[in-house]
Amino acid sequence: MVHSMTAFARQEHAADWGSLQLELRSVNQRYLEPHFRLPESLRDLEPTFREALRSRLARGKVECTLRFEAAGAAEGLAVNPARLAELASALSEVRxxxxxxxxxxxxxxxxxxxVLESSGPDPEAVKAAALTLFEAALDDLMTGRAREGEKLAALIRERLxxxxxxxxxxxQLMPQILERQRAQLLERLESVRAELDPQRLEAELALLAQKADVDEELDRxxxxxxxxxxxxxxxGPVGRRxxxxxxxLNREANTLSSKSVVASTTRCAVELKVLIEQMREQIQNIE
Structure with a gap:
């Protein structure tokens, strides 16, 4: 199945300790190129996020943005009574x-x-929620890339x-093309009234017909x-193939154009190049 490299996913999570918002955005890139914007308190999740992307994506520039907003009551500071009592006892011994x-x-x-502690949320609980959020967003991203890939495949099949x-x-035009080419050559030779060697003429006509024969290009x-x-x-990834x-395809279209002896084949060669270029533009977004 074809997957696009272009997609977007967003997930949110709210709890007593605050809220998390995670966004994944991917665009076409020759290789896999992840970028992360994470809160300092969750920076150590980057290696886990990076490995998850590598396990499921092969190409694309992926931007991961994670935002954390602590609940108002969770942003204060608190004194640790036990730690303070230990410190007071030690100071008493010193005095x-x-x-x-x-x-x-x-x-x-x-x-x-x-002695002084943050009364914020449990860091492990926030990290666990962030990991779950990332997995859900990555699933959505993969679904989006598959959906866009189906559309790209349909466009490519139309061009095929x-x-x-x-x-x-x-x-269908080839017999007419070869006959017309032969007639044109005979007319030019007749116009100069040259003395012609019939065997030499036939050999030249055969050589010219061979040069104009594009059956091999059409087969390819x-x-x-x-x-x-x-x-x-x-x-799996098929974009590079x-x-x-x-x-x-473009090479064969160019050869067909160079062998063209009438306007009809030239027009067909040009149309082939247009179709191939349209496909190539779509393929730049395929993983």
Whole structure:
């Protein structure tokens, strides 16, 4: 199944301790290129997020934005009574041992490690919620990429059908093209009234017909079209293979154009190039 590299997903979570909002946005890129904007308190989740993206995506520039808003009651500070009692007991022992020891002020006591604590939410609970939120957003992103991929595949198949039509038209015109080419050459030779060697003339006509014969190019166009169709049904990333096939299709269209001897085949070659370029533009968004 074809997956686009372009998609967007958003998930939110609210709890007593606050709320989380997570956004995933992906666009086309040659390789997988993740970027993260995370709160400092949740920065250590980045390796886990990065590994999850690598396990499910192969290509694309992915921007992950996580926002955390703590509930109003969870933003204050609180004194740890047990820690403060331990500190007071230690200070009492110091004063007993050192009579002239100056007692610390309140700010100094609060600055002591462990005395003043944030009354914010449990960090582990927030991290667990963020991980769940990320997994849900990644599922949504994958669904969006698959949905967009189906649309791209449909557009490409329309162009493949049009290419088959152009190939069939050229095949139908080939007998007329070769006969017209032969007639034009004979008219030019007759106009100069040159003495012609019949065997040499036939050899030249055969060589010219061989140069103008595009059956091989048409066969390769059909083969490449079939391979593109096959790739559209494969599992996993196919964007790079499809891009290579567009180069091959374009090469055959150029050869067809260079061998053209009448306006009809030139027009078909131009139409083929237009169709191939339209497909190539769509394929740039395929993973």
């Amino acid at each position: 007993q041992a050192v009579n002239d020891a100056a007692p610390p002020d309140a700010l100094a006591l609060l600055a002591y490690p462990g 059908t049009a290419i088959d039509g152009q190939v069939a038209e050229v095949r 166009l059909v083969t490449h079209v079939a391979e593109v169709e096959r790739q559209l049904t494969q599992k 499809l891009d290579f096939l567009m180069q091959e």
